[in-house]
Amino acid sequence: MIKKISLLFLIAISLASCASKEKIVYFNGINSDQNLExxxxxxxxxxxxxxxLMIMVTAPDLRSAEPFNLPFAAVMGTTTGLTLDNVNVQPRYQTYLVDRNGKIEFPVLGTLSVGGFTKEQVITDLNKRLEKYINTPIVNVRIVNYKISVIGEVIRPNSYVIQSERISVPEALALAGDLTIYGERSDILLIRDLNGVKTHYSIDLTKSDFINSPYYYLQQNDVLYVKPNKTKINSSVVGPNTTVIISTISLLITAIAIILR
Structure with a gap:
């Protein structure tokens, strides 16, 4: 009788610890010969x-472009120690902060609307405006505070500055060290600010059609929250020592079965 109870107990533990492949593996349903766009x-x-925004204007005649660039900001720094002898001044490019109406104040040209436009569109617009003043202007635009945040059940939750200004959800999760085994893969929360309104979306990494989702690529200041799965939630209720207790009970039942044999 003890042997049967022990066997049933071990089988129940094994079944409880099994996880479906579809709940763990990313992008289920992708064939090896299938090309997805x-x-x-x-x-x-x-x-x-x-x-x-860091906006730099150059031209073959560098002096002609000078009025269209913000002056350098002097940044004080020290090498070793805190004495005045070790203080050095380093120039740093100033940036344009886009206001809530999507506008910036640009030297000579005045107020410019840039909100809602891509960098290429801003560059094209600036080139047309600058052609009146500069021969062959060259414009470079960069978002210097482009960042995303990944929190929840990942290895390295943090905010990450993105140099390329383009990142997908899988790439963002890779930066954070991927999901832990306790991360809910079928319901990741994406929080996004659209025109001052916080919106949220659910992302299912286990579905292959997510690659065609409009949320595959992240936008600046997006937040990804990986929810804990049922295993993690249940373990928080019963306590972290549950696994040890179950293992101890299993060993005791096995020992009793051997003694009573």
Whole structure:
């Protein structure tokens, strides 16, 4: 009788610890010979309020471009120690902060609307405006505070500055070290600010059609929250020592079965 109870107990533990492949593996349903193209393969980041833009204007005649650039900001720094002898001044490019109406104040040209436009569109617009003053202007635009945040059940939850200004959800999760075994893969929360309104979406990494989702690529200041799965939630209720207790009971039942044999 003890042997039967022990066997049933061990079988129950084994079944409880089994997980479905479909709940763990990403992008289920993709064939090895299937080529997938995202619906947003030409995705480009659009400029939003509170973006910090570094805009540099150059030309073959460098002096003609000088009035259209912000002056350098002097940044004080020290090498070793805190004495005045070790203080050095380093120049740093100033940036344009996009206001809540999507506008910036540009030297000579005045107020410019950049909110909702891609970098390429801003560059094209600036080139046309600058052609009146500069021969062959060259414009470079960069968002210097482009960041995303990944929190919850990942290895390295943090905020990450993205240099390329384009990142997908899988790439963002890779930066955070991927999901832990306790991360809910079928219901990741994406929080996004759209025109001052916080919106949220659910992302299912276990479905292959997610690659064609409009949320495959992230926007600046997006937040990904990986929820804990049922195993993690249940373990928080019963306590962290549950596994040890179950293992101890299993060993005791096995020992009793051997003694009573």
């Amino acid at each position: 995202t619906a947003q393969s030409n995705f480009e980041t659009k400029i939003k309020p509170d973006d910090a």
